[in-house]
Amino acid sequence: MKTMLTAFSSSVGKKLLMAFTGILLSLFLIAHAIGNSTTFLGLDAFNSYAEHLHSLGCLISLFEIGLLLIFLIHVSVAIILFFQNLQARSTRYQVQKSSGGRTPGSRTMPYTGLIILIFIIVHLGDFHFIEKTTTIGVLVKETLSRPVISLFYIVAMAALILHISHGFWSFFQTLGINHPKYNCTIRTGGLGVTFILGSIFVLIPILALIWTGFLS
Secondary structure: OHHHHHHHHOHHHHHHHHHHHHHHHHHHHHHHHHHHHHHHHOHHHHHHHHHHHHOOOHHHHHHHHHHHHHHHHHHHHHHHHHHHHHHHOOOOOOOOOOHHHOOHHHHOHHHHHHHHHHHHHHHHHHHOOOOOOOOHHHHHHHHHOOHHHHHHHHHHHHHHHHHHHHHHHHHHHHOOOOOHHHHHHHHHHHHHHHHHHHHHHHHHHHHHHHOOOOOO
């Protein structure tokens, strides 16, 4: 146990922990996107999906606790690494370069991460920690049909896309999976998954805002 704690206290160990928790959160996003995609099939399909989840009872509660722990670890390690990187820099880079893996996603990771954190708090307040007097489908439609809320969700999902676009690539780099033969495939695959996830999450608030027949 002591050896494990010592390993994760190192910079490399923290990056591995970030990568591992990040990929677990990404797997949750994929499952969440698949579930949310039932909204495109109509109100009954989405409500049926939600009811199926709630029928799992305590299993859902255990899953939520595990997900919360993974998220807290990911955020905590991210904050530690952010401040360690700041301390390691004697001066800021005068010119930002894209070489060596520097991308818009990598340069904005702390900021998109903060936006995602704020979004999760708002999202839980909108749909989880609330007294539900109607079905979840109606609640989603009523909430996202408000322009300010819908716009915030779209911006937050754009930040999520940018965040995980680098996260997939960073995961493989942290594990040392780096070779010219398959780097392009990894990057393309990561961008493809990101695009699919982003399309689902962004389309939901857009449709709720502009299409009165959505979730009817």
